[in-house]
Amino acid sequence: MHELSLVTSIVETVSETLTALPDSSRGARVLEVRLRVGALASVIPESLEFCWGIVSEATPLEGSRLVVNVMPVVVHCAPCGIDSELDGVQSFRCPRCGELCGEIRQGRELEIDSIEIDDGEVKP
Amino acid sequence: MTTRIVELRRGILKKNDELAAGLRASYTAAGVLVLNLVSSPGTGKTAFLERTLRELKARGARVAALVGDLETDNDARRLAASGAPVRQINTHGICHLDAEMIGKHLDGWEGVALDGLDYLFIENVGNLVCPSSYDLGEQIRVVLLSVTEGEDKPLKYPTLFNSADAAVITKMDIAEPCGFDRATALRNINEIRPGIRIFETSAKTGAGMEEWLGYLAEARGVLQ
Numbered sequence: 482m483h484e485l486s487l488v489t490s491i492v493e494t495v496s497e498t499l500t501a502l503p504d505s506s507r508g509a510r511v512l513e514v515r516l517r518v519g520a521l522a523s524v525i526p527e528s529l530e531f532c533w534g535i536v537s538e539a540t541p542l543e544g545s546r547l548v549v550n551v552m553p554v555v556v557h558c559a560p561c562g563i564d565s566e567l568d569g570v571q572s573f574r575c576p577r578c579g580e581l582c583g584e585i586r587q588g589r590e591l592e593i594d595s596i597e598i599d600d601g602e603v604k605p
Numbered sequence: 606m607t608t609r610i611v612e613l614r615r616g617i618l619k620k621n622d623e624l625a626a627g628l629r630a631s632y633t634a635a636g637v638l639v640l641n642l643v644s645s646p647g648t649g650k651t652a653f654l655e656r657t658l659r660e661l662k663a664r665g666a667r668v669a670a671l672v673g674d675l676e677t678d679n680d681a682r683r684l685a686a687s688g689a690p691v692r693q694i695n696t697h698g699i700c701h702l703d704a705e706m707i708g709k710h711l712d713g714w715e716g717v718a719l720d721g722l723d724y725l726f727i728e729n730v731g732n733l734v735c736p737s738s739y740d741l742g743e744q745i746r747v748v749l750l751s752v753t754e755g756e757d758k759p760l761k762y763p764t765l766f767n768s769a770d771a772a773v774i775t776k777m778d779i780a781e782p783c784g785f786d787r788a789t790a791l792r793n794i795n796e797i798r799p800g801i802r803i804f805e806t807s808a809k810t811g812a813g814m815e816e817w818l819g820y821l822a823e824a825r826g827v828l829q
Binding site: 483487490491494495498502512516521522523524570571572573574581582583585589591592593594595596597598599600601 | 607616701734735764795796797
């Protein structure tokens with residue numbers, strides 16, 4: 482439900498990153514923005530994509546693609562001593578022994594992983 | 606065309622997370638235990654908090670509350686009847702509280718300083734989705750579930766339940782007429798957040814409040 486504010490924050494962060502690049506990359510255009518979104522992050526990828534075009538308009542991100550990589554939950558099972566990926570978020574049991582696992586090792590991410598940019602003409 | 610990849614590895618909510626980390630440090634330095642209460646609308650957060658504030662005050666504790674709603678100061682007025690300082694945060698349409706709103710409302714809160722408090726309660730906007738992403742710097746996140754809501758709420762909203770440190774079941778006094786299946790509710794909470802402390806309470810009768818207040822005192826003791 483707060484996807485619009487998340488997208489606004491992503492566009493701001495990427496725009497700031499661009500202005501911090503070396504002079505030769507000033508005016509670079511963004512082709513793709515890749516996110517890592519955990520299955521437990523309460524974010525709907527489709528809603529992010531829905532807002533993307535509107536928020537990125539008239540910014541260096543206009544026309545770019547948004548790629549959302551959903552990270553499944555990984556729990557740590559103390560008795561087994563192993564980390565396991567879970568299929569969903571309905572039960573936090575070790576797939577090997579069935580024990581409930583309180584320790585989440587992955588699945589809460591909400592981050593910008595990387596961007597692909599076009600530097601345009603490289604100035605000599 | 607020269608294309609290249611620039612690694613960012615930056616949290617989307619980094620600004621909120623940084624503000625929250627600053628708040629958490631100031632809470633801890635002041636020795637105040639801060640709790641963020643989250644639930645769906647109508648669970649009884651305000652009634653539960655009214656009772657908690659009253660009981661803590663009766664025991665001589667210094668308490669205060671920030672309360673978030675989209676509009677109105679109805680909840681703040683209800684809570685203020687306990688005698689504790691209460692400040693309303695109106696989000697005007699925003700579905701959650703964030704660290705910036707908390708910081709702003711702590712600043713310039715007349716007569717209230719963090720180091721003059723033992724407990725600060727933050728009643729979040731009634732919503733089981735969005736508040737889970739926004740750290741308010743709280744030491745304890747409490748999720749509330751009422752007996753009228755259905756035992757499968759934790760399964761339907763796993764994100765929020767999984768992010769909580771304690772769970773409170775409210776309105777236990779009407780559990781029976783509601784056909785509340787206690788065993789299933791407890792099992793579902795534990796399935797989503799293994800090992801979480803669960804309190805079965807009634808703000809009306811006071812059931813379960815002793816155990817809850819004991820938990821608060823213990824959690825605050827750990828801060829010292």
